[in-house]
Amino acid sequence: MTVNTVPFTFTRSGDRLVGTLYLPVGEPTGVVVTTGPLTSVKEQAAGVYAEALARRGFAALAFDHRTFGESAGEPRQLEDPLGKAADISAAVSALEADERFTGKPVVALGVCAGGGYMARAVADDPRLRAFAGVAGVYADAAANPADPAVAERGRLARERRLATGEVETIPAVAADNGDVAMPLTEAFEYYGTPRGVVPNYTNGFAVESFEHTAGFDAQEAAARLSVPFLLVHSENALVPPWAHKFYAGVASPKSELWLDSVGQIDFYDDPRLIEPAADAAAELFRGVCAVA
Template sequence: MQEERFEFDNAGARLVGVLYRPDGDARGAVVTTGPLTSVKEQAAGVYARAMAERGYAALAFDHRTFGESEGEPRQFENPLGKADDIVAAITALDRDARTAGLPVYALGVCAGGGYMARAVSDDKRVTAFAGIAGVYPDAQQTRTWMGENYQAALDRAAEAEKCWRETGQAETIPAVAAGNGDVAMPLDEAFAYYGTPRGAVDNYVNGFAVQSRAYTLPFDVQEIAERITVPSIIVHSENALMPDLARRFYAALAVEKEQLWLQSQGQIDFYDDPALIAPAADAVARFFARRGQ
């Protein structure tokens, strides 16, 4: 396998990725994206490497405002902006001599499953889509679950964005913390990954721009399902995040589709447990191969 730096531009920002290539001819080009606040050395890179091991050229990259990529404010999570980065990555793969002419596939992990679904619904160059432990929110359900905290979170986000636009100073909170509290991901298993050497790679910043919630909370993936027109495979677990929403999303897909339900401890072990990564990547590789012929 070869690992090569891969750079491209979007909206005036330089984005940095790693292109994993098999030693022989590639079956196709896979663009990957990962969980909330993550960088290319984490879940997206794990699955990009796994797809390269199975014969695909695969790109993992840092979205704008994260990791090595440019963009302000730093640690700004914008689902539509990330989907737009994916479209730019597909264009870059189409134009690069190493991957030009190859069928392009899309793979998203966790929140990246929803971001990738949006990109796939917008970009008809994609041959097939895979969501692994994907999070597919329903905006109205999010509002109901959060109750009075929903509007309070939006108000805080709006004030944070106003402050950033006026002063250039972005309010940030930790992505994770021991004991949780005022964090982006209040999950013990998230801290066990991002907050420890297990997942806290050098390129990762444990931060989340508060203004992001003005964009993440209203983001609806369920309504995107009916707009997807390419074959799709969903890999999930009853113990991963929001399995009911994964089932609803899958049911709403009006395309050729497959699903694979694995046994996980939770959500995060999909990021680094070979016992989950291998069967997920095997299933996705087989699914993609049948659609690339």
């Protein structure tokens, strides 16, 4: 199916957020809002899944969160899970206000860290009518409590910025997996090479992000989900035990699809994973939209 793309902008807390809307030819079945991995931008995994869902008949939005990519917000490269969940709710408000989508249900898809962020957004925002998590990282604060030293590092970086204006950053990835946000070789092989790099992406992570990411918990959202949920994951992706625990905690209608990935990152760009994941998400979303 042919897909068209158009810019889509909205605001949160006075900051302009910039997205790309993927549109099918003809009337969309529903509207999908997507969010992606740590430090990522709309041209990466979120956009890949938005495009795949548009090919399946949905309007789908991928956008740069506040402080990332083309979107406004300071300090730059601030990774704030609850802030990103608030961005998602702002996106829902903008989509619902768009006359092209009057009466269309809004559903949600999150990839990697975005799966955990989206879980919180969906649990808190009843306007999101269904949720698919693809290779989601469902952080478990009970099993993996915040390291006080990491949280303190973030706090000190924030205080330094407020005092001096200086934003302390580290790379998101590096070849040596040193002092970086994502010390994973496969993450470097994506974000640090032409495989995943796009002009809109910055390989950076504001150190004060640690104050927000350390201790972030997605697991508590499982029991609060009241809409249909699809878990797409792999035993070779990141932290399968968290995915199993999250799924077990969901009491709303749910389904799961376990695929055979190499690791985590091939969910971002391998059609052998993207296509079945998008098929399963589209099936869930069509069922919800049909009864809306």
